[in-house]
Structure formats: C-alpha cells, structure tokens
Amino acid sequence: MKIDASTVVVITGASSGIGAECAVACAQKGASVVLVARRESQLRAVAQRVLDAGGSPMVIVADVSREDDCYRVIDAVATTHGHIDVLINNAGRGNHASVEDTPTAQWRSMFNVNVDSVFWLTSRALPLMKKADRGHIIAISSVAGRYGHPFNAAYVAAKHAVVGFIAALRTELVGTNVHATTICPAGVVTEWADATEGGSIGALYAKAIPRSRMISRERGLGIAPLSKMMSATDCASIIIDAIERGRTDDVFTHAGTKEIAVQAVEDRCTQEDRFESLWLAMREAYDAQGTTD
Numbered sequence: 624m625k626i627d628a629s630t631v632v633v634i635t636g637a638s639s640g641i642g643a644e645c646a647v648a649c650a651q652k653g654a655s656v657v658l659v660a661r662r663e664s665q666l667r668a669v670a671q672r673v674l675d676a677g678g679s680p681m682v683i684v685a686d687v688s689r690e691d692d693c694y695r696v697i698d699a700v701a702t703t704h705g706h707i708d709v710l711i712n713n714a715g716r717g718n719h720a721s722v723e724d725t726p727t728a729q730w731r732s733m734f735n736v737n738v739d740s741v742f743w744l745t746s747r748a749l750p751l752m753k754k755a756d757r758g759h760i761i762a763i764s765s766v767a768g769r770y771g772h773p774f775n776a777a778y779v780a781a782k783h784a785v786v787g788f789i790a791a792l793r794t795e796l797v798g799t800n801v802h803a804t805t806i807c808p809a810g811v812v813t814e815w816a817d818a819t820e821g822g823s824i825g826a827l828y829a830k831a832i833p834r835s836r837m838i839s840r841e842r843g844l845g846i847a848p849l850s851k852m853m854s855a856t857d858c859a860s861i862i863i864d865a866i867e868r869g870r871t872d873d874v875f876t877h878a879g880t881k882e883i884a885v886q887a888v889e890d891r892c893t894q895e896d897r898f899e900s901l902w903l904a905m906r907e908a909y910d911a912q913g914t915t916d
C-alpha cells in the first residue's frame with residue numbers, strides 16, 4: 624500500500640524510538656498519523672515533528688497493556704477518520720531476570736504489553752479493514768521472537784507469541800487485501816535496552832560483550848555472531864518499505880539474523896553453540912550483579 628495523504632496510520636509506542644521514527648517517516652509522505660503511548664509530553668513532541676514533516680498528527684494517551692485502552696484507541700480513530708489503513712503494533716518492553724528470578728507479575732506484564740495489546744488492537748481494527756478490504760497490520764516482534772536470549776525469557780516468550788499470532792492471522796486473511804507482517808529487529812539504538820523491567824539489559828550486554836571475546840580466546844570458542852546496532856530511523860524506513868511493498872513474510876531488519884533464525888529452527892544446538900561465549904559472559908555478569916547491587 625502506498626502511504627500518502629489519504630492514509631491513516633496508527634502507531635503504538637510512538638513516544639520514542641522506532642515508533643517515533645515510523646511516525647515521522649509516514650508524515651514525510653503526508654499521512655495522518657495517530658500517536659499512541661503513555662507519556663503525553665513525549666507524544667506531543669513527536670506530534671510536532673509529524674506536523675513539521677508534513678503529516679497530520681492525532682495524539683492518544685493510552686496504556687496498551689489495558690484491554691479497555693486498546694479498544695478506546697481504535698474506536699477514537701474510527702470516529703475521527705472512519706478508517707484505519709495501517710496499524711503498527713510497536714509498543715513493547717523487555718525484562719531483565721533469570722527464569723528463576725522472574726516474578727509472576729513481570730511475566731504477566733511482558734505478555735500484557737507485548738502480546739495481549741497486539742491481540743486487542745488488531746482484533747478491534749480488523750473489522751474496519753476487512754469492510755474496506757484494505758489494510759496492513761504490522762507487529763514489531765524481535766529476533767528474540769525467533770531464537771532465545773538469556774535473562775529475558777519472559778520477553779523472548781512474548782515475542783515468540785507475537786510471531787505465532789501474526790502467522791495465524793495471515794492464514795485468516797488469505798484472499799483479502801488486508802495484510803499482516805511481523806518485523807524482527809535486532810539491536811536498535813533506542814531507550815529499549817535501558818527501560819527493561821527488573822533492570823537494564825543493556826548494561827548486562829555492555830559488561831558481557833567484551834568479556835565474551837576473552838572467553839572466546841581462552842576457551843577456543845567462536846565469537847558470538849552479534850549484528851551491528853542500527854538507528855531507529857533506518858529501522859523505521861525498513862518497516863515503511865515493508866508496508867509499501869505489501870510484504871507479508873517475517874521481515875528481518877538486520878543482516879545475518881534471518882540465517883540465524885533459520886538455523887535455530889533446523890538445528891537449535893548448533894545455533895546456541897555459536898553464541899556460547901556470550902551466554903557464558905552474560906551468566907557471569909548477571910551473577911556478579913547479585914554480589915554488587
């Protein structure tokens with residue numbers, strides 16, 4: 624679908640990072656952009672960027688981990704615009720805890736914000752899209768939705784659920800002009816890695832990555848195949864391109880990550896072995912926190 628002045632795009636998690644850059648990218652094409660998140664002042668700042676870029680912003684303050692807020696968002700857009708062309712389910716949050724340290728509340732929170740929101744928003748928007756026989760549902764999962772990472776199992780499980788949900792939805796949309804696509808980014812420079820529940824997973828990686836290189840040398844293990852960090856602007860442009868091309872495959876934004884995901888399906892042990900030095904270093908860094916915090 625070409626994004627232009629007639630297009631209404633709803634973006635959750637639009638107050639920062641990938642969501643904010645998707646909003647600006649859509650605005651540059653003249654779209655009406657509905658900005659959804661909890662922090663109103665950040666949303667207003669992004670709304671100004673949308674205006675400056677040539678788009679029409681609408682701000683809705685909402686907590687997408689709440690079912691009633693999700694329905695309120697879609698109903699407000701339907702009332703104002705009468706249609707929704709693109710829904711970018713981008714709001715999301717990670718966690719930082721080993722499996723045994725993960726409180727049930729944190730587990731549920733990961734599923735509320737990362738998975739339940741996608742179901743509630745999508746199920747409410749679909750009748751509008753199906754009636755118009757036009758629409759694109761995007762869900763921002765992660766490479767963590769395709770293969771495992773330590774110390775954020777609740778997030779990894781939630782992002783895997785997003786991949787499964789969109790895969791099932793796609794089969795229901797066969798024969799219609801409504802599309803559904805999962806986006807699987809790897810590292811993107813945003814607030815995400817420091818905003819993780821239970822502590823900063825970014826800080827854990829920052830300690831573990833240099834140590835993992837030493838472990839590789841000491842034990843003769845390979846260097847973990849980490850992909851390069853990407854800017855939120857570049858990630859957003861890949862997402863917008865996926866919408867405009869009508870892509871319905873799972874879109875991997877970072878070079879090499881699709882191959883790792885395929886290997887994880889075919890031979891998970893070999894895939895995990897390639898990351899062994901990093902997982903060992905993360906275990907050291909995670910255990911060391913307990914002694915210094």
Ligand SMILES: NC(=O)c1ccc[n+]([C@@H]2O[C@H](COP(=O)([O-])OP(=O)(O)OC[C@H]3O[C@@H](n4cnc5c(N)ncnc54)[C@H](OP(=O)(O)O)[C@@H]3O)[C@@H](O)[C@H]2O)c1
Nearest residue numbers: 636638639640641661662686687715765810811813814815
């Ligand atoms: N950055 C990465 O390396 C990376 C990699 C793979 C996947 N992802 C995924 O990409 C998506 C965007 O993350 P980002 O990297 O752009 O991080 P970010 O800058 O932290 O953005 C997260 C967005 O989600 C919103 N959000 C969080 N909880 C919410 C809630 N309960 N209700 C409404 N909005 C909520 C935040 O807004 P408020 O706090 O204002 O509500 C914020 O706008 C997430 O789904 C993330 O899991 C990120």
